Amino acid sequence: xxxxxxxxxxxxxxxxxxxxxxxxxxxxxxxxxxxxxxxxxxxxxxxxxxxxxxxxxxxxxxxxxxxxxxxxxxxxxxxxxxxxxxxxxxxxxxxxxxxxxxxxxxxxxxxxxxxxxxxxxxxxxxxxxxxxxxxxxxxxxxxxxxxxxxxxxxxxxxxxxxxxxxxxxxxxxxxxxxxxxxxxxxxxxxxxxxxxxxxxxxxxxxxxxxxxxxxxxxxxxxxxxxxxxxxxxxxxxxxxxxxxxxxxxxxxxxxxxxxxxxxxxxxxxxxxxxxxxxxxxxxxxxxxxxxxxxxxxxxxxxxxxxxxxxxxxxxxxxxxxxxxxxxxxxxxxxxxxxxxxxxxxxxxxxx
Amino acid sequence: xxxxxxxxxxxxxxxxxxxxxxxxxxxxxxxxxxxxxxxxxxxxxxxxxxxxxxxxxxxxxxxxxxxxxxxxxxxxxxxxxxxxxxxxxxxxxxxxxxxxxxxxxxxxxxxxxxxxxxxxxxxxxxxxxxxxxxxxxxxxxxxxxxxxxxxxxxxxxxxxxxxxxxxxxxxxxxxxxxxxxxxxxxxxxxxxxxxxxxxxxxxxxxxxxxxxxxxxxxxxxxxxxxxxxxxxxxxxxxxxxxxxxxxxxxxxxxxxxxxxxxxxxxxxxxxxxxxxxxxxxx
Numbered sequence: 001x002x003x004x005x006x007x008x009x010x011x012x013x014x015x016x017x018x019x020x021x022x023x024x025x026x027x028x029x030x031x032x033x034x035x036x037x038x039x040x041x042x043x044x045x046x047x048x049x050x051x052x053x054x055x056x057x058x059x060x061x062x063x064x065x066x067x068x069x070x071x072x073x074x075x076x077x078x079x080x081x082x083x084x085x086x087x088x089x090x091x092x093x094x095x096x097x098x099x100x101x102x103x104x105x106x107x108x109x110x111x112x113x114x115x116x117x118x119x120x121x122x123x124x125x126x127x128x129x130x131x132x133x134x135x136x137x138x139x140x141x142x143x144x145x146x147x148x149x150x151x152x153x154x155x156x157x158x159x160x161x162x163x164x165x166x167x168x169x170x171x172x173x174x175x176x177x178x179x180x181x182x183x184x185x186x187x188x189x190x191x192x193x194x195x196x197x198x199x200x201x202x203x204x205x206x207x208x209x210x211x212x213x214x215x216x217x218x219x220x221x222x223x224x225x226x227x228x229x230x231x232x233x234x235x236x237x238x239x240x241x242x243x244x245x246x247x248x249x250x251x252x253x254x255x256x257x258x259x260x261x262x263x264x265x266x267x268x269x270x271x272x273x274x275x276x277x278x279x280x281x282x283x284x285x286x287x288x289x290x291x292x293x294x295x296x297x298x299x300x301x302x303x304x305x306x307x308x309x310x311x312x313x314x315x316x317x318x319x320x321x322x323x324x325x326x327x328x329x330x331x332x333x334x335x336x337x338x339x340x341x342x343x344x345x346x347x348x349x350x351x
Numbered sequence: 352x353x354x355x356x357x358x359x360x361x362x363x364x365x366x367x368x369x370x371x372x373x374x375x376x377x378x379x380x381x382x383x384x385x386x387x388x389x390x391x392x393x394x395x396x397x398x399x400x401x402x403x404x405x406x407x408x409x410x411x412x413x414x415x416x417x418x419x420x421x422x423x424x425x426x427x428x429x430x431x432x433x434x435x436x437x438x439x440x441x442x443x444x445x446x447x448x449x450x451x452x453x454x455x456x457x458x459x460x461x462x463x464x465x466x467x468x469x470x471x472x473x474x475x476x477x478x479x480x481x482x483x484x485x486x487x488x489x490x491x492x493x494x495x496x497x498x499x500x501x502x503x504x505x506x507x508x509x510x511x512x513x514x515x516x517x518x519x520x521x522x523x524x525x526x527x528x529x530x531x532x533x534x535x536x537x538x539x540x541x542x543x544x545x546x547x548x549x550x551x552x553x554x555x556x557x558x559x560x561x562x563x564x565x566x567x568x569x570x571x572x573x574x575x576x577x578x579x580x581x582x583x584x585x586x587x588x589x590x591x592x593x594x595x596x597x598x599x600x601x602x603x604x605x606x607x608x609x610x611x612x613x614x615x616x617x618x619x620x621x622x623x624x625x626x627x628x629x630x631x632x633x
Contacts, residue, residue, distance in 0.1 A: 081470070082418075093470075095470055096470065097388070097470045116388045116470070117425065118423045118424065118425050118470065120422065120423060127423075129423040129425055130388070130390075131387070131390070131393065131425050131426065132387065132388075132389075132390035132391070132393070132579070133390065147577070148390070148574070148577065148578055148579050150393075150486075150488070150572075150573075150574040151481075152414075152426070152429075152431070152441060153422075153423055153425070154414065154421075154422075155422055156422045156423055168413075168414055168431060168439075169481075169483070192411075192433055194413060196414075213413060241412060241413055241414055241415060241452070241454070242414065242415055242416050242420060243416055243420060243422060
């Protein structure tokens with residue numbers, strides 16, 4: 001079968017999966033498949049896309065790369081051991097510690113960092129974490145600061161010019177580009193002290209933590225003048241003994257993190273909690289600022305569930321996706337979903 | 352006072368708690384405090400004939416994560432236990448695990464399997480013990496049962512360094528008077544003929560003219576003013592201790608006449624080596 005035939009078959013299969021059992025939801029929403037890319041059939045290091053509209057990074061199973069807003073694959077590669085990737089650059093690192101090669105989103109070499117640590121890229125910043133040090137670089141490999149660490153790092157959150165680090169000893173630190181420790185905080189108040197999740201909002205005004213066991217607490221700190229103050233804390237019913245992924249909405253008004261029954265949503269202004277969605281590990285979640293709808297992908301092990309929900313947790317759309325590795329990104333009405341080696345581009349349309 | 356309490360705790364620990372090696376028949380491949388890519392190693396690396404990893408002491412699982420579930424998995428697949436005595440034990444580079452995790456574990460329970468997860472190039476267990484009461488890492492070898500090692504550390508070389516000269520010491524040496532820095536290369540092994548693994552000794556003491564000048568002991572690592580400090584003997588930071596492959600033991604002033612420099616090194620089992628150097632000083 002030729003390449004065109006292969007794509008055609010995949011496309012038909014895709015249509016089959018998404019339209020076999022359409023769910024009537026009242027306020028109908030449809031995800032209309034536009035294109036699919038099978039990464040197994042892509043030549044590696046393939047650069048074709050128009051780059052003007054900006055590129056989106058993906059990491060899916062053994063693959064990583066970039067695609068454009070109109071879903072043209074710009075670059076794809078196979079992970080050596082792991083990949084740290086952001087929209088601007090990536091580091092495809094090997095299992096044996098040594099040199100980290102920072103590459104632009106078109107694969108061109110950008111700079112090199114010699115380190116034994118693990119890289120994490122967010123926007124134009126790189127955090128490198130080793131057993132002993134945490135370091136903060138720009139994409140040119142310029143070191144902003146380096147800090148010796150004593151405790152095991154459980155969580156990291158990076159936003160413009162700030163790194164929030166959660167430690168297993170129950171403390172957290174917020175460190176600026178300059179290396180200044182803006183916040184050093186230990187919530188305490190639990191039989192076992194530990195930070196299980198830490199997130200800083202995109203506008204750096206809010207810090208959210210999940211801390212401790214017996215009880216496990218959700219703690220909110222807000223920036224008041226130049227200091228972060230605790231403004232709310234809640235005891236959580238479920239007690240996680242692992243890192244819990246936590247996200248701020250793009251408008252910084254809501255915080256999302258999983259619980260066994262669904263996704264906790266905390267509104268910073270109303271200080272109200274609600275649970276939406278269903279069980280499964282939260283892969284990613286987006287809040288549509290105009291409609292208030294949530295789009296989320298929950299990973300349930302050998303399948304994932306894509307949901308679109310109203311603010312009142314009413315299902316507008318739900319679809320099971322088979323696979324083990326998943327990826328989810330939403331830009332406006334465009335949905336980019338990955339499962340195993342397939343990347344799909346879908347458009348949300350009203351019914 | 353805190354130091355005395357810590358020493359008391361260490362000395363009483365074996366009788367109060369039934370510590371065991373996390374791998375039956377395990378042996379050390381890297382020791383506490385050694386040079387680990389420009390920093391002190393905060394635990395020990397263990398290999399062994401078996402693959403099962405058990406808790407070194409009964410405890411409560413307070414953290415676990417496979418590589419893909421962590422945001423920065425520097426220790427690979429990892430589990431952490433909290434113990435009644437305030438210790439936390441950390442087990443890294445495990446094989447992947449799945450399913451519901453048992454929360455309370457006894458010494459006989461299986462915690463995991465030895466693996467090579469994370470950025471490591473060999474199968475081993477990275478094992479750390481953290482004392483939450485003293486906020487410091489503890490050398491696990493202090494509290495684990497003796498390994499049966501009967502081979503003393505080897506003092507391979509001692510070097511005197513001044514602004515003008517660098518002298519590798521022999522049994523008898525002619526030197527000029529003045530201030531010198533003393534460096535030594537000292538390695539320890541467990542004496543096994545089937546493997547050649549070199550680690551740092553547990554304790555090093557330097558005497559000059561019969562006086563103790565410095566003692567370095569690899570007991571604990573604690574953060575002080577943003578730096579990790581090795582404690583037990585004279586507190587020392589990584590940069591102050593390690594110089595390439597040598598250890599900086601301190602400074603002495605050489606007065607004219609004959610002086611004796613003595614270096615003593617011990618391993619955790621109490622095996623001891625001593626080298627004495629005669630210094631003829633003009």
